[in-house]
Amino acid sequence: MRPLTNRPNRIDPAPSRMAYRLQRWMLTPGIRAGLRIGLPLGLLIIGVGTFLADPARRANLVQTYADIRASIEARPEFMVNLMAVDGASEQLVNDIRNVAAISFPISSFDLDIEQIRSRVVALDPVKQANLRIRPGGILQVDVIERQPVVVWRTNEGLSLLDDSGVLIGTVAERAARSDLPLIAGVGADDQVAEALALVAAAQPLKGRLRGLVRIGQRRWDMVLDRDQRIMLPSEKPVRALERVIALDHAQDMLERDVTAVDMRLTARPTLRMTQAAVEHWWQIRKIN
Numbered sequence: 001m002r003p004l005t006n007r008p009n010r011i012d013p014a015p016s017r018m019a020y021r022l023q024r025w026m027l028t029p030g031i032r033a034g035l036r037i038g039l040p041l042g043l044l045i046i047g048v049g050t051f052l053a054d055p056a057r058r059a060n061l062v063q064t065y066a067d068i069r070a071s072i073e074a075r076p077e078f079m080v081n082l083m084a085v086d087g088a089s090e091q092l093v094n095d096i097r098n099v100a101a102i103s104f105p106i107s108s109f110d111l112d113i114e115q116i117r118s119r120v121v122a123l124d125p126v127k128q129a130n131l132r133i134r135p136g137g138i139l140q141v142d143v144i145e146r147q148p149v150v151v152w153r154t155n156e157g158l159s160l161l162d163d164s165g166v167l168i169g170t171v172a173e174r175a176a177r178s179d180l181p182l183i184a185g186v187g188a189d190d191q192v193a194e195a196l197a198l199v200a201a202a203q204p205l206k207g208r209l210r211g212l213v214r215i216g217q218r219r220w221d222m223v224l225d226r227d228q229r230i231m232l233p234s235e236k237p238v239r240a241l242e243r244v245i246a247l248d249h250a251q252d253m254l255e256r257d258v259t260a261v262d263m264r265l266t267a268r269p270t271l272r273m274t275q276a277a278v279e280h281w282w283q284i285r286k287i288n
Helices: 017-026 029-052 055-073 090-100 113-121 188-201 237-251 275-287
Strands: 082-086 126-134 138-145 150-154 157-161 167-171 182-184 209-215 219-224 229-231 258-262 270-273
Touching (some): 017 029, 082 090, 090 113, 090 138, 113 126, 182 188, 188 209, 188 219, 219 237
Parallel strands (some): 150 182, 182 209, 229 258
Antiparallel strands (some): 126 138, 209 219
16 A cells, blocks of 8 residues: 555646636626626716817717708708698788798798797787698688677777687777677677677567677676667576567567666666756646
8 A cells, every 4th residue: 555645736627716706706797797788888988078178079089970860851852841721710810921921932940830829829810720730731720710790999999809708800890890799898898798699689670779888897888879778787698688578569668768777777767858848848737
């Protein structure tokens, strides 16, 4: 037997403690992702930063981008050549073109559709507007125009209002829109719907209606020809007017020497006679 002291030394195959820790660290998911993604990305950022550090390179890059974009925007399929307006009167069409202030041809990328729409809707006669770019380079403007339903007389003149009381425009004289009923008084524009209901209820008066006057921003006076007035209450004025019309049909009340029919107290209607009728009545009293 060989002595134990003569055996050769064997190399231990196990890694050292430092090598073992390094291998475990390299197997960490975060470190592996950093080496696989973070390191190339960092090198790319460093390279791009180094390239853009030169002002001349940056200027050339910006100019190239601007040229490419301009070439795309100027292509024929992106150009808008004219505007088409539907649903508006001739005067309103001209007003829309003026407020839009577009110089054709123009690239669709340079058109702010929402801004143009806000300008169009800001016009008094416009109730609603929709804008879109049609094929063929046409800016289509579809308009719903407000329709005047009454003429409102104020100290400033005659104005046209729609059914919501929104101002549409003005007229120089009453004869220009004699087809529309006339209202007057402060606050009359806030009660256009009620005024229209009274006008509709007054149809049996056969064209004697001259207008409606808002009194104290609370109630209406209906003005007829021959300087007659029907003084309506603030509550349920249509029903009070219907009572007056029924009395007129039964007794020809409005054909007599009456200057006013006071319905402000619905339970106690009052008639106001003309001066001549009052004097005649007093003469009859003296005879009796």
